[in-house]
Amino acid sequence: MKSITKQKTTEEIQQGLKGLDRVFVVGCGTCTTMTKTGGIDQVEEIKGRLQQMGKRVTGSTVIPTACDDMTELSLKENEQFIRSADCILSLACALGVHRMSLSLGKPVIPGVDTLFIGVEETPGFFREACAQCGQCILGETAGICPITACHKGLVNGPCGGTNNGRCEVDKEKDCAWTLIYNRLNAQGRLELMHRYQPPRNHHVALKPRAVKIV
Amino acid sequence: MVSRFKEALNSGKFVITSEVAPPKGTNLDKMRHHIDILKDKVDAINVTDHQSSVMRFPSLGGCLAIKEKGGEAILQMTCRDRNRMALEADLLFAHSRGIGNVLCLTGDAVPVGDHKEAKGVFDLDSLQLLKTIRQMAAGQDLGGNKLEGVIEFCAGAIVTPEARPIEPQLIKFEKKVEAGAEFFQTQAIYDLENFARFMEYARKLKTKILAGIVLLSSARMAKYMTENVPGIFVPQNLIDELAATPKDKVLAKGIEIAGRTIATLKKAAICQGVHIMAIGKEEVVPDILAAAGL
Ligand code: SF4
Ligand code: SF4
Numbered sequence: 001m002k003s004i005t006k007q008k009t010t011e012e013i014q015q016g017l018k019g020l021d022r023v024f025v026v027g028c029g030t031c032t033t034m035t036k037t038g039g040i041d042q043v044e045e046i047k048g049r050l051q052q053m054g055k056r057v058t059g060s061t062v063i064p065t066a067c068d069d070m071t072e073l074s075l076k077e078n079e080q081f082i083r084s085a086d087c088i089l090s091l092a093c094a095l096g097v098h099r100m101s102l103s104l105g106k107p108v109i110p111g112v113d114t115l116f117i118g119v120e121e122t123p124g125f126f127r128e129a130c131a132q133c134g135q136c137i138l139g140e141t142a143g144i145c146p147i148t149a150c151h152k153g154l155v156n157g158p159c160g161g162t163n164n165g166r167c168e169v170d171k172e173k174d175c176a177w178t179l180i181y182n183r184l185n186a187q188g189r190l191e192l193m194h195r196y197q198p199p200r201n202h203h204v205a206l207k208p209r210a211v212k213i214v
Numbered sequence: 215m216v217s218r219f220k221e222a223l224n225s226g227k228f229v230i231t232s233e234v235a236p237p238k239g240t241n242l243d244k245m246r247h248h249i250d251i252l253k254d255k256v257d258a259i260n261v262t263d264h265q266s267s268v269m270r271f272p273s274l275g276g277c278l279a280i281k282e283k284g285g286e287a288i289l290q291m292t293c294r295d296r297n298r299m300a301l302e303a304d305l306l307f308a309h310s311r312g313i314g315n316v317l318c319l320t321g322d323a324v325p326v327g328d329h330k331e332a333k334g335v336f337d338l339d340s341l342q343l344l345k346t347i348r349q350m351a352a353g354q355d356l357g358g359n360k361l362e363g364v365i366e367f368c369a370g371a372i373v374t375p376e377a378r379p380i381e382p383q384l385i386k387f388e389k390k391v392e393a394g395a396e397f398f399q400t401q402a403i404y405d406l407e408n409f410a411r412f413m414e415y416a417r418k419l420k421t422k423i424l425a426g427i428v429l430l431s432s433a434r435m436a437k438y439m440t441e442n443v444p445g446i447f448v449p450q451n452l453i454d455e456l457a458a459t460p461k462d463k464v465l466a467k468g469i470e471i472a473g474r475t476i477a478t479l480k481k482a483a484i485c486q487g488v489h490i491m492a493i494g495k496e497e498v499v500p501d502i503l504a505a506a507g508l
Pocket of ligand 1: 136
């Protein structure tokens with residue numbers, strides 16, 4: 001499971017750094033390294049781009065896992081360089097931005113967009129498999145999530161847009177309900193698809209969601 | 215009050231519906247003109263709901279325009295743009311203004327339309343919308359609260375007989391019948407053999423099927439639809455027939471094909487009626503009906 005990100009464009013980064021001239025760059029050794037959006041190489045690359053934009057780079061680091069509680073320590077180690085910067089540019093995902101914002105009090109500007117939590121299906125191919133809806137129905141849909149894999153999140157079967165087993169919005173994407181049908185059929189459990197699924201309960205966990213484990 | 219359209223469905227006659235598309239803007243002249251052409255020729259007129267996810271004047275407004283002219287309206291409602299509260303509220307309003315028929319649709323995906331950055335809602339799906347109508351007719355909203363004054367609609371849905379694969383589509387179709395769909399308007403059908411096979415299946419379920427007739431206006435359009443519109447398949451012989459027709463006669467040919475399809479469906483009593491979609495050429499619907507001998 002990985003937090004999947006995409007680098008913002010140079011223009012977007014420039015916009016985010018408007019009025020912030022001294023920049024400390026932070027990457028992450030876990031997810032953004034894996035997706036090549038914020039590992040060592042990308043941090044080095046963006047430093048060059050920042051200089052071209054006329055920014056002063058006061059330093060950089062790649063935190064092993066930017067979303068965990070060791071982040072504070074890593075930032076502390078670099079405190080003098082961060083203190084002399086106007087902001088931190090984060091090439092960690094948004095969870096890393098949250099973490100970094102908790103210490104040192106410097107503005108943290110995201111350099112990547114966080115897209116989804118994905119699984120690596122084949123090397124280098126990441127796919128969203130779960131949208132964390134809080135009421136899992138995978139048991140009735142043969143392990144394929146219609147909330148996530150169907151463009152419209154339909155839970156009662158396909159729309160009229162199925163195009164030879166592909167989705168109406170993207171000929172490259174499988175229609176989730178063709179996949180679900182095929183797998184339920186192979187499992188001899190098609191009766192599950194005949195079952196009426198009531199409207200989803202969006203009250204199941206109110207935003208912002210939080211859990212305390214004791 | 216039973217809707218006029220429902221009476222027609224129950225009368226056993228061959229039912230004919232057609233549709234109008236509201237404008238992008240406030241100039242209703244063209245839509246009103248189309249309503250004038252259609253209202254006495256068909257049993258009911260659908261009003262599309264931001265069809266193909268293109269923002270337009272609302273379906274509800276179009277239905278009121280039909281009512282004003284004494285016509286019978288079918289309110290198309292998609293689940294793409296409104297959450298359950300907004301859908302319920304629109305049902306209350308539609309009923310209060312004498313609209314008696316609703317066609318429940320999931321709705322096209324947002325990115326196929328002209329507001330690609332909008333949020334697709336899909337809080338309900340077509341099936342859940344059908345159930346909502348039944349529940350509200352029984353006096354209760356989706357929050358479980360009692361309604362002061364209930365709704366009453368002849369509620370229908372759509373089905374795609376040419377869907378590939380067809381099996382998942384048929385399961386959904388069955389679920390819609392169970393959820394109380396009293397009629398179905400199908401996606402365009404051209405291959406009558408395939409449609410007859412579908413009808414063999416559909417006949418076992420207690421519902422009425424109106425076959426979708428989309429006017430073919432050129433060989434190019436027919437080819438385009440087959441290749442690009444999910445759930446539409448135009449057999450090669452029809453494409454050839456259109457291609458062999460001189461350019462100035464091709465619309466007449468399309469009318470002839472539509473008319474002959476309708477006549478066959480009626481004569482062989484394959485289904486209970488047709489839904490004619492002329493897509494911008496509403497003026498020719500009376501010609502299609504004449505070509506069908508109706
Ligand atoms: S139903 Fe889908 S989105 Fe919901 S928890 Fe299960 S996999 Fe995740
Ligand atoms: S084509 Fe399939 S995956 Fe795409 S929106 Fe329709 S049901 Fe969902």
